[in-house]
Amino acid sequence: MSFIDADKRKFFNEVKEKSGQPIELCYQCQKCASGCIATGFADYYPNEIIRLVQLGQKERVLSSSSIWICSSCETCGVRCPNGINTAEVMDTLKEMAIAAGMVKEKNINLFHNTFLNSVRSYGRVYEMGMMVTYKIKSGDMFSDIPVGMEMFRKGKMPVLPHRIKAIGKIKDIFNNTTR
Numbered sequence: 001m002s003f004i005d006a007d008k009r010k011f012f013n014e015v016k017e018k019s020g021q022p023i024e025l026c027y028q029c030q031k032c033a034s035g036c037i038a039t040g041f042a043d044y045y046p047n048e049i050i051r052l053v054q055l056g057q058k059e060r061v062l063s064s065s066s067i068w069i070c071s072s073c074e075t076c077g078v079r080c081p082n083g084i085n086t087a088e089v090m091d092t093l094k095e096m097a098i099a100a101g102m103v104k105e106k107n108i109n110l111f112h113n114t115f116l117n118s119v120r121s122y123g124r125v126y127e128m129g130m131m132v133t134y135k136i137k138s139g140d141m142f143s144d145i146p147v148g149m150e151m152f153r154k155g156k157m158p159v160l161p162h163r164i165k166a167i168g169k170i171k172d173i174f175n176n177t178t179r
């Protein structure tokens with residue numbers, strides 16, 4: 001990609017390098033967007049995020065909701081004729097948004113971290129503990145009570161946590177991958 005603005009070039013190169021994806025090859029065929037489950041909720045389609053990265057639009061990309069609404073289903077990457085795994089790009093942009101203090105969807109980031117902390121502690125998700133922690137920290141105490149009650153009734157939400165035997169290996173993974 002050729003840029004006049006050095007900051008725009010720097011942003012593009014950083015995203016390309018960190019994600020490991022050939023972002024410059026995107027020619028806007030929109031195969032990614034046509035299979036994306038998140039387009040109805042996000043502010044940009046996945047092909048638009050890729051285009052904004054190509055154009056070095058750091059502020060618009062890092063402050064978007066799209067990078068948080070993306071569920072990493074990887075449908076876009078499977079469909080892309082140029083081998084661009086947009087889910088990897090989205091993950092990279094999430095990390096860059098956190099580092100830049102530009103997280104738009106704060107509760108999604110909170111849920112993400114609460115989930116990972118639960119896995120780090122027990123080697124699996126402790127649903128009850130994760131839900132209580134998330135609810136307290138987000139201040140959104142009552143919105144999911146019917147779903148939570150149904151899960152509890154069906155035995156999907158045990159009161160006490162269960163730690164897996166190989167918890168040391170899980171902690172090694174976190175220690176080796178946490179940046």
Ligand code: SF4
Nearest residue numbers: 026029030032047080
């Ligand atoms: S499918 Fe690939 S080439 Fe097509 S718009 Fe999406 S990222 Fe670009």
Ligand code: SF4
Nearest residue numbers: 036070071073074076
């Ligand atoms: S990985 Fe994200 S951007 Fe790609 S199709 Fe799934 S939800 Fe959409």
